[in-house]
Amino acid sequence: MTRIYFNEVVTRDGFQIEPEFIATDAKVALIDALSLCGYAKIEATSFVSPKAIPMLRDAEEVMGRITRAPEVEYTVLVPNLRGAERALESKADELNLVMSTSETHNRANLRMGREQSFAALAEVVRHVDGRTPINVSLSTAFGCPMEGDVPEAEVVQFAERFAGLGVRGLTICDTTGMAHPGQVAHMVETLQQRVKGVQLTLHFHNTRGMGLANLLAAVQGGIVRFDGSLGGLGGCPYAPGASGNICSEDAVHMLHAMGYDTGMDLPRLLSVARGLPYIVGHDVPGQVAKAGLITDLHPAPQAQ
Secondary structure, X not given: OOEOEEEEOHHHHHOOOOOOOOOHHHHHHHHHHHOOOOOOEEEEEXXXXXXXXXXXXXXXXXXXXXXXXOOOEEEEEOOOHHHHHHXXXXXXXXXXXXXXXOHHHHHHHHOOOHHHHHHHHHHHHHHHOOOOOEEEEEEOOOOEOOOEOOOHHHHHHHHHHHHHOOOOEEEEEOOOOOOOHHHHHHHHHHHHHHOOOOEEEEEOEXXXXXXXXXXXXXXXXXXXXXXXXXXXXXXOOOOOOOOOEOEHHHHHHHHHHOOOEOOOOHHHHHHHHHHHHHHHOOOOOOOHHHHOOOOOOOOOOOOO
């Protein structure tokens, strides 16, 4: 059975919209615990302006204090050249750049048009010049809450342009939870034909309850890399009713049940997940941490 690789995004994508600052000690301890669970990558933080996202104002300290497992890549979100310099100084293993394939969402989220974003990110790629691998995340690839459908051709042309710059990877993001499995199946078939040789990752949100169905459609279409967020934390501020990313432990549990090899230590991951509500101070959407594995059996009820 094909090996599936997971990237954990909870301490960046998951935490960035939490209302209360999460202590640096807690972030470091969580990343260290996740590093022992079998992830391919952990998106540890983001080198954005502290004014823009106060939650991640401790990016340098987090990167300096985590215990790095040799088999894990520690990736960081980078918005611009200044962020790239900070990330390089912090010895990130990968820089993750981001723009939206929807013009309206890009302007709402990044305060510039798509072509401006592409030019700025291309400058970052040239500046880094192969010193560190670069991944580009294309947001709203399956739909925009302001524009509606984003044509697949728009997503593909940006994917091809970034691939042409020599980036190592592309993450195709259902930022606002608008994808459905049929759409996902067609998208991944097209992308694998058009951007061969690029590491493709899929990033789904569960805003409308189709996150795991979309992941399964992508797996069946040949994709082997996925983002997930512990407990299902996260969500786009421009997606009304957003309920967060797909839950890492729920996705791993589903694939294990189906016989896929994820390289993940699921019992250890569940143990970490069960501590997450205590870190963020509220319940989280993940289900398997609450219900247990499907192989967990219980005694029959006693007759009354």
